[in-house]
Amino acid sequence: MYLLCLFLLATVSADVVPSQPPVEPPLRYDMPPPPETARMSTRNVFQTFISMPLDHFNPQNSDTFMMRYMFNEQFFGGPGSPVFILVGGEWDIAAGWLLAGNMFEMARENHGYMVYTEHRYYGQTVPYTNFTTENLRFLNVDQALADLAYFIQNMKQSPQFADSKFILYGGSYAANMVLWFKQRYPHLVVGTVASSGPIKGEVDFTGYLEVVHDAFLAEGGEQCISTIRQGILDTVEALKTEEGRRELEQAYRLCSPLLDYDDVYELGYFSGLISWRFSGSVQSARPGVLQAICNNFAGNIYGTTPMQKIGGYIAQTAGLQTCWTIEYSILLGTYSNPRSNSRAWYYQTCTEYGYYQTAPRSGTVFDPLIWLSVDFYVDICKQVFSERFDKEFVYDAVERVNLIFGGLQPNVNNTINIHGTYDPWHALGVFEHDLKENSPTITVPRASHCFDMQGWLNTDTIRMTQTKQEARRIVASWLN
Numbered sequence: 001m002y003l004l005c006l007f008l009l010a011t012v013s014a015d016v017v018p019s020q021p022p023v024e025p026p027l028r029y030d031m032p033p034p035p036e037t038a039r040m041s042t043r044n045v046f047q048t049f050i051s052m053p054l055d056h057f058n059p060q061n062s063d064t065f066m067m068r069y070m071f072n073e074q075f076f077g078g079p080g081s082p083v084f085i086l087v088g089g090e091w092d093i094a095a096g097w098l099l100a101g102n103m104f105e106m107a108r109e110n111h112g113y114m115v116y117t118e119h120r121y122y123g124q125t126v127p128y129t130n131f132t133t134e135n136l137r138f139l140n141v142d143q144a145l146a147d148l149a150y151f152i153q154n155m156k157q158s159p160q161f162a163d164s165k166f167i168l169y170g171g172s173y174a175a176n177m178v179l180w181f182k183q184r185y186p187h188l189v190v191g192t193v194a195s196s197g198p199i200k201g202e203v204d205f206t207g208y209l210e211v212v213h214d215a216f217l218a219e220g221g222e223q224c225i226s227t228i229r230q231g232i233l234d235t236v237e238a239l240k241t242e243e244g245r246r247e248l249e250q251a252y253r254l255c256s257p258l259l260d261y262d263d264v265y266e267l268g269y270f271s272g273l274i275s276w277r278f279s280g281s282v283q284s285a286r287p288g289v290l291q292a293i294c295n296n297f298a299g300n301i302y303g304t305t306p307m308q309k310i311g312g313y314i315a316q317t318a319g320l321q322t323c324w325t326i327e328y329s330i331l332l333g334t335y336s337n338p339r340s341n342s343r344a345w346y347y348q349t350c351t352e353y354g355y356y357q358t359a360p361r362s363g364t365v366f367d368p369l370i371w372l373s374v375d376f377y378v379d380i381c382k383q384v385f386s387e388r389f390d391k392e393f394v395y396d397a398v399e400r401v402n403l404i405f406g407g408l409q410p411n412v413n414n415t416i417n418i419h420g421t422y423d424p425w426h427a428l429g430v431f432e433h434d435l436k437e438n439s440p441t442i443t444v445p446r447a448s449h450c451f452d453m454q455g456w457l458n459t460d461t462i463r464m465t466q467t468k469q470e471a472r473r474i475v476a477s478w479l480n
């Protein structure tokens with residue numbers, strides 16, 4: 001073991017302390033702005049704050065907090081012209097989303113005013129600076145939807161917007177939000193665009209990794225799948241012997257051996273190192289990317305043995321600089337940080353959605369990673385929030401959300417419901433039929449998470465381009 005450590009330090013890096021950020025499950029989405037905006041001037045985008053009631057459901061509580069939002073009025077046609085609101089979710093809002101993308105095109109075509117709102121407890125919209133479990137009690141979607149209602153009502157009181165029609169656009173969790181908003185506050189908005197919304201909460205979300213498996217099978221064929229399958233089977237086998245463990249530590253570029261090869265949580269985190277990378281590749285896949293990964297497996301680019309191929313793929317696609325520190329306590333530390341988007345979102349998974357990407361039991365390549373269990377993900381709830389947040393608590397919490405919003409049977413008008421078949425989240429959305437006559441579903445083959453929110457990309461398939469145009473056409477029809 002001593003020799004191996006020397007070997008890793010000597011060959012991997014000259015850094016004194018490796019500082020690779022911890023690997024996190026793809027529970028939280030960061031909504032990257034359209035890439036072409038990275039070098040654009042932001043002079044048309046302004047940022048400000050609005051005072052917001054902390055508790056919309058208790059008139060006796062008059063506390064407030066400052067909610068951040070951004071706006072761009074470059075296309076605004078004056079009183080009566082529409083307002084487009086991009087709804088923020090579990091991330092920091094960024095100016096880029098008001099400089100390009102499909103909502104930007106809608107605003108351009110309809111002389112719209114553009115707004116981007118930040119969700120409470122994320123980015124700079126923080127009612128408390130210390131996210132203790134107690135202080136997180138005002139973090140839930142009911143309050144966040146009421147923030148939006150209050151925000152829109154506030155805008156409508158200005159003569160500029162008194163006669164404006166409001167459109168909401170949201171992706172990922174924010175897609176749930178816009179759909180649920182239209183359902184709950186139909187009088188405030190004429191329509192919404194919901195991109196990749198996992199509108200049904202689910203604790204044991206095996207469907208996620210099933211889609212990841214299916215996407216690699218469809219793009220890389222049986223050969224690719226059998227390489228991944230063998231690599232994962234060899235890994236699970238290697239966990240059982242001392243010799244195997246040393247091979248595994250090298251193949252996966254671990255800084256040190258796992259602390260305890262018999263601990264289900266250490267094994268859960270190690271399993272996540274594997275599955276969460278495949279998840280990331282599929283969730284963000286552009287056409288051609290998965291095929292390229294499979295070609296690299298076949299061409300021994302990542303390594304020679306199946307296990308080395310998996311380890312090399314993870315290191316290379318994640319941009320590993322030094323080596324991985326896979327310790328469960330470090331994962332817990334990420335969520336114990338008193339104020340972070342990661343902690344706030346993990347809290348919402350424990351108290352509202354679950355969404356835990358567990359090992360499937362249906363013959364996928366990920367089935368052997370049995371430590372990716374509900375127990376593993378719920379243990380994080382217990383460790384970082386409260387002992388009370390046990391399995392029963394989380395199941396009840398998710399059932400409550402499905403009850404109040406209708407799960408896969410929402411009753412909502414004028415909502416465009418968009419999904420991609422390579423987006424693992426579509427498994428928790430309605431993707432096979434329209435929600436209603438006036439709430440169409442558009443499901444696009446080979447498309448990934450929130451693909452339609454971007455502007456035109458030269459890697460778009462014809463269907464992707466058509467879908468963005470279709471969304472713009474329907475939105476324009478609501479405004480006329």
Ligand SMILES: *[C@@H]1O[C@H](CO)[C@@H](O)[C@H](O)[C@H]1NC(C)=O
Pocket residue numbers: 130131132338
């Ligand atoms: C946050 O609150 C916790 C619990 O009361 C406390 O232990 C911790 O020191 C606080 N952290 C900060 C940064 O204030």
Ligand SMILES: *[C@@H]1O[C@H](CO)[C@@H](O)[C@H](O)[C@H]1NC(C)=O
Pocket residue numbers: 186411412413
């Ligand atoms: C949806 O629209 C139909 C037709 O205009 C209307 O009858 C119905 O009440 C609406 N449903 C909801 C939930 O707003």
